[in-house]
Amino acid sequence: MTLVLVLAACLLAVAVVMTLTALRARQLGVVAVVDVAWGLGFVVVAVVAALLGSLSDEADARRWLVLAMVALWGGRLAWHVRSRALGDHQGKEDPRYAEMLGGSLQDVGMRAAVRRVFLVQGGAQWFVSLPVQVGAVLAVEWWPVVWIGLLVWAVGLTFEAVGDRQLKAYKAQPKESRPQVMDQGLWAWTRHPNYFGDAMVWWGLWLTAGLASGWLPGLLTVACPAVMTFFLRNVTGAKLLEKKMMERDGFPEYAERVSMFFPTPPKKRR
Structure with missing residues (x-):
C-alpha cells in the first residue's frame, strides 16, 4: 500500500508542477519555461517519495541519499537553464519547442501546448522517476x-x-x-x-x-x-x-x- 501511495502522490505532484508551469508559460508566451520545471519537478517527486517512504517498514536511509542526488542534479539543471528560458531569450521560443509545436505558442494556442508538451513532459517525468519512487519504500x-x-x-x-x-x-x-x-x-x-x-x-x-x-x-x-x-x-x-x-x-x-x-x-x- 505504501508503494501505491507514493506512486499516486508523485503523479499528483507532477500534475501540480506541470499545471503551474503551463500557467507561467501562458503568462510569458513561451513554452521553454518547462525546461526549468523539468529539473525542479524531479526534485519535488524525490521529496514526496522520501517523505512518504518513512511510512514503509522496509525503507532505509538510502532514500535520503537518492533525494540528495536528485536535488543536486535537478537544482543545478534548473539554475543553468533559467536564463535561457526566462531571461536572455524571454519572449523567444526555443527552436526545439517551436519544432514540436509547429510554430510559436501564439500560433498554436495553449491547448496544443498542453497536449504536445506539458502532458508529455509530465508523463515522462513521472515514468522516468519510477526508480526513485520505488527505492524510497524498499530496503x-x-x-x-x-x-x-x-x-x-x-x-x-x-x-x-x-x-x-x-x-x-x-x-x-x-x-x-x-x-x-x-x-x-x-x-x-x-x-x-x-x-x-x-x-x-x-x-x-x-x-x-x-x-x-x-x-x-x-x-x-x-x-x-x-x-x-x-x-x-x-x-x-x-x-x-x-x-x-x-x-x-x-x-x-x-x-x-x-x-x-x-x-x-x-x-x-x-
Missing part, C-alpha cells in the same frame, strides 16, 4: 550497487556541469575570434556532453534506487533510464537540436569527426 539488498550507481551518477553530473561551463565560456568569447564550432574539452569527445551526462545520471539513479533494491525492482524499472536515454539521443535532445546546428558553418565537418552522443576519441582533422 537495500546490495549496498555495493548503491555505490556503483553513485559513481555513475557522479560521472554523469560531471559531464553535464563541465560541458555546460565549457560551452558558456566558448559563447562568452567574441564571435570574430572564437572557433566556428565548440570542439574543445568534452566537446571534442561528444557533440552533446550535457545530454550524455543526463543519461548517465539516470542510469546511476536506477542502479542506486532500482537495481540495488533487488532483481525484480531493477527489472521492472530498467525501461526508465533506457527511455530517458532514447529520448535524449533520438527525440527531444541531440537529434532535434542538430537539425538546426547542421545549418551552421563548420558543424557538418565537426559532426564527421566527433561522436554524436557516447564519448569516443575524436578523429583527426582532414
Whole structure:
C-alpha cells in the first residue's frame, strides 16, 4: 500500500508542477519555461517519495541519499537553464519547442501546448522517476550497487556541469575570434556532453534506487533510464537540436569527426 501511495502522490505532484508551469508559460508566451520545471519537478517527486517512504517498514536511509542526488542534479539543471528560458531569450521560443509545436505558442494556442508538451513532459517525468519512487519504500539488498550507481551518477553530473561551463565560456568569447564550432574539452569527445551526462545520471539513479533494491525492482524499472536515454539521443535532445546546428558553418565537418552522443576519441582533422 505504501508503494501505491507514493506512486499516486508523485503523479499528483507532477500534475501540480506541470499545471503551474503551463500557467507561467501562458503568462510569458513561451513554452521553454518547462525546461526549468523539468529539473525542479524531479526534485519535488524525490521529496514526496522520501517523505512518504518513512511510512514503509522496509525503507532505509538510502532514500535520503537518492533525494540528495536528485536535488543536486535537478537544482543545478534548473539554475543553468533559467536564463535561457526566462531571461536572455524571454519572449523567444526555443527552436526545439517551436519544432514540436509547429510554430510559436501564439500560433498554436495553449491547448496544443498542453497536449504536445506539458502532458508529455509530465508523463515522462513521472515514468522516468519510477526508480526513485520505488527505492524510497524498499530496503537495500546490495549496498555495493548503491555505490556503483553513485559513481555513475557522479560521472554523469560531471559531464553535464563541465560541458555546460565549457560551452558558456566558448559563447562568452567574441564571435570574430572564437572557433566556428565548440570542439574543445568534452566537446571534442561528444557533440552533446550535457545530454550524455543526463543519461548517465539516470542510469546511476536506477542502479542506486532500482537495481540495488533487488532483481525484480531493477527489472521492472530498467525501461526508465533506457527511455530517458532514447529520448535524449533520438527525440527531444541531440537529434532535434542538430537539425538546426547542421545549418551552421563548420558543424557538418565537426559532426564527421566527433561522436554524436557516447564519448569516443575524436578523429583527426582532414
